[in-house]
Amino acid sequence: MKQPVARRDGTVDEYHGRQIADPYRWLEDDTAVETQEWSQAQHQCTRAYLDAIPMREHIKARYTELIDYPKWSTPYQVGDSYHFFYNTGLQNQSLLYIEPKQVQRSREHPLASARLVLDPNTLSADGTVALTNIAFSKDGSLLTYGTSQSGSDWQELHIRRVVEGTDYPEVLKWCKFSGIAWRHDNSGFYYNRFPEPGSVPAEDQSNFSTVYWHRLGTPQSEDVLAFERPDAKELGFSPFITDDGKYLILNVWHGTDAQNRLYYRPVLSAHEDEATNTQSFVRLLDEADASYQFVGNDGATFYFQTDLQAPHGRLIAIDTEQPECEHWRELIAEQEDVLAFAFVAHQHFVLAYMHDAHHKMQVHRKDGSFLRQIELPMLGSIIDASGRPDGDEFFFNFTSYLYPPTIFRYTFADEKVELWHQTESKFDPSNYETTQVFYPSKDGTRVPMFLTYKKGLTLNGNNPVLIYGYGGFDISMTPGFSITPLLWAEQGGIYAVANLRGGNEYGEEWHEAGMLEHKQNVFDDFIAAAEWLIEQGYTHASRVAIMGGSNGGLLVAACLVQRPDLYGAVVCRVPVIDMLRYHKFTVGRYWTGEYGNAEQSAEQFAFMYAYSPLHNVREGVAYPPTLIMTADTDDRVVPGHARKFAATLQQANGGEKPIFLRVEFKAGHGMGKPTTKVIDEESDILAFLCQTFDLS
Template identity: 30%
Template sequence: MRAMVPRLLALSLFAACSAHAAAGSPPPTPRHDVNDSLGGQPVVDSYRWLENPTGDGVQKWIEAQNAYTEAAIGSMPMGKELSARIRELAITSTTRSSPTLAGGTLFYFENTPPQAQPLLVAKAWPDGPVRTLVDLNKGDGNTAITEYWPSPSGRYLAYGTAEGGSELTTVHILDTQTGKALSDSLPWAGGGTTPQALAWDADEKGVTYARFETPTKAKPLHEFDAFLAHHVIGTTQDKDTVVFGKGYSPVAEYILLEGEGGKTTALLANEGDGGPAEVFLRQGNGPFKKVLGHDADVRSAHWVGDRLYVVTFAGAPRGKVIALDASGKQTDVLPQGEGAIQRVTPIGNGFLVVRSAGPDWWADQYDAKATFVRRLPLPATGITIGGVAAEKGQDKALITYGGWTQPTRWAEYDGASGTLKTVFEVKPAADYSKVRVTRIDGTSKDGTKIPVTVISMDGITPNGKRPTILYSYGGFGIPVTPGFVGANLAWLERGGVLAYANIRGGNEFGEQWHEQGQKTHKQNVFDDFYAASQALVATHWTDTKHLGILGGSNGGLLMGAALTQHPEQYRAVVAMVGIYDVGRHETAFANGPYNVSEYGSVKDPAVAKAIRAYTPIYNIKKGTAYPSVLITTGANDPRVAPWQSRKFAAGLQDASTSGNPVLLLTRMDAGHGIGAPFSQRVGNAALSMTFFANELGLGE
């Protein structure tokens, strides 16, 4: 089974724990109780010793758990077959993503599976030859490009790299005409806790970028208090000057947006994840001046000509658009309308607005006076609109989209005529024409309707026991969107069913939908997911003996809450890089304070009480028949501490009486999944699908 979990487990680890696997019992985990409190209620943390990866016995425990998991997965009969099919389906034609137009040049990522990492390429728009600018595939594939930023004319390109899933970014700069790298290297440029941000000067002689303080032996890396620094091209990083952010917030996050030609720069500054941004503007290299505060509830913005179009949700739960001129003067542009605004981009002398309502996405065109022109002729359902690349004054824009049965497609939209012409599409490795999409609704505890999309093959009808995997996320305003089935066809073509729930915490219906899943309202997320699972049973797609659930990160928290609140509802659970001890996430891990804007703080008694009520690790009940569980994490994860998974797995292994496996896999050269190489992504999919196939009876 090593091909299924590439480069993760050595043969010696497999042998070390074969006795546990053969006996059907996990490696023993000593309990060392620590008495604590959360929300005014006493809690016992029996596995706090597992938080320290260099602590006595922790690495040996991780090795034993890895070996136990590999032995268990290796004994599952469909593993080899599914691994081969998933790899086959993942090798599509060349893919493209993340397009950006600058100075008439189109920049984007291009990947030809099984290439480990995408290339960063450029071409004169629309018909120039493709030129490779950055190729990181010469090593082991564990160095990834995190982001890129072309200069206003397209002459130069800044891009970030990170190693081994850590996301800690170093910015590099190259000349796009010669393809040669400049001497500039800017480490500590955000990543993980603080997203990268960069904007070019109008004369292209310098950049403003987000960074941490340079670590020293006496003062190690401190992933807080990020600030904006100005760097002059050709100088060393120690010559950089601070331009914003000293003292702004210990959990500052920044988005920099260049105006026309880089003459004006907008800054969206957040205090942590999931909250509204403050908006600042500057002229040239002058100071940033605040023009909108948190009360404007700003979530995104884009330059349209010489004005910044800002999406604000203040008094408009689905969003409205206002414009700011260079001085910060505000003008109303577009009132709240149908659907939640996801983004605004320019086209010609007007703009496009991308909207959503649950799983449905569309785009509307408006002229310079914000008069509606037309809805773009895209499929009405089943797709997600990705990037939109356009430049001021051009009537044509590049629209990227894809959906359940449609891999990535790029289309040239002509705003003058309203025509849409496909200019690129990924050729899948199989026929997806027989994939069927069905909509059902769940009803949450408070009566809220929860859309659920059900994916199956033609001829697979509800019979009350279809092996079914239900996925959702539920947080940080991140929507669950129609994504290409891809390698999951291996599940569908064997009679399995996939389901995706649009639960609260995302922004599918606007900011109110997000807020109803935050802080003291977090239980709504778990109730919504339970309602979605009940709807699958009520409509006879499946039953509790054939229902599996899947989620990662904040969705891993969702998995932990789902299986501890309703262990009888699910037969199998795959929880990836999840948060299972929310209180300790805030107080004992660097990224935790960044998430306070989403989860709230344990310093607030009402929030602490809510966290105590749903936190999975403190709601494990000894003697409970828990479902089969596979927990995965990455040793280098900067977003969620891997000890979260260690503690949760240990607690479940000790408590469960069902006899079902509780497995933990720690990937030693991986992080949260951002920038993972092709082989690791395929291995992840094969691992989860093999586990679900075995536990849910796929193909029986």
């Protein structure tokens, strides 16, 4: 089936005195018939190719078999019960349960004493309505939950009576990235939302974040405005209430910037009305000079994890009655390892540190003094943890590349870790291993990389390698269990994860070394990973595949156009591609602190244009086989990026290898994606790679 050729037009923009052509601008318009017809034709061509791959059905069957195991989330205590998510294996969406804390849990029948609170699979026939946000009241009797359709970031909030299993009639709209803060008297909650459509210009629909008070049992039209800052329309405000119920706190954020602010005020008493409230918020931290993550409080003393004057993170105490910097107390100083997260359990600080991109765990007393190290099963990641300041325990969920998520419970009374739930995967890891290596980047920077493969690997220079990376937004790539790498390893492949600059593996300095004018460092790190694997005899260029999504899609696209000779296949998922216009779509403006703004700054235009994948595709170059993936309702990274990139690559490609565009329908950026779609998508990727590398 022949791929459709995209029409080129004469669209040209001027950036700081330079004329920049944008011949596929029309592909940005999702609603245009021409765009829809071209996208559908592209997808049909891609489907014809993928469906004809002989191994695809075998891969899909094996993927389905491996993902079909019970999945549990970390339990969180609410009132006298735990709440957690559970999936039998192939359910499109996981179910929400609660279980009495006092009941002796049965290892053989772990759901015996649990009660179903919400089954998202009943919200749509195809699983494309997902549960994307939950917040229980303090006593656990009420639940606010958010639902999202087709992977959208937009959600609607509903309120459920937990025991009765019935919902209140009101539905709260215009919510995105919403925090939910229940008052402890169960009278209602605070939440943040955006303006009603039509009340602001379309380009401001994701600006003017406001905090509202919702009284239980009343329509949204009666919600009371609790906080706004019309003078700073790009700031976002996420409310939460301290564990003691005394303070309403606003986490104040600007896009995806790591630096944030924090405001607070006392919570109103039961007889006070938000509509007549005269208490104003105290702007405790308002400089946006560092990251401040609220850890807990003892009355007026607030505890924060911060990277202020400590790129690797430290723990401080601020007395809100003496909030000046000179009165701040350092409880736990900056360490050589990076402080990943901290919380309070049993009036102790529980901290996770990151050492060379894998986790360690410690317990400290409230004065900051070290108490003990928590032994972890192996080199891996703590993907979630929970505990209460007044509790007697905490839980953590541990995983690694060959170790499925497993839940452990630490009890303070006997000071020991016990297995809470062991995941029983159908994959036998005994014949595989994960190693960590370090390689030099272009400028000599030492970069870690994890390799997973079959034991007994021969360095014959011919092994197929799939390299994954992200490199941005302060996000660390720590070890995690996933089916795609396991299937790739079963086929004899090496799965590599490079811990690139731009993440937080080595603190804020590592992040800053991969953002704005330093973004090329991220691409250099990724290119160097492939070069090192080739030099060390693991593989050669025609057997190297690269994959990344979102900011990682930008990564692999940039590396593709900079070094097309270095790769045998490219999988580019929901990518950011047009660096000159990305900020114009949906929440793209949230990322200007990370990438820059080519319109506003000539200096930023220069370095962004230099690596923008869309603007660096070269005519006549033989590009490797490439699978570009997007979703029709992605409202985070709009599909126009992927469409324009596919059209540009297909037109310029001087070789015979295919450039495909795969479109997922009724799906978004990835959040809440049903299991059936996950299986189909990952099977397509693996089939594409196996076909390209002639694996069977």
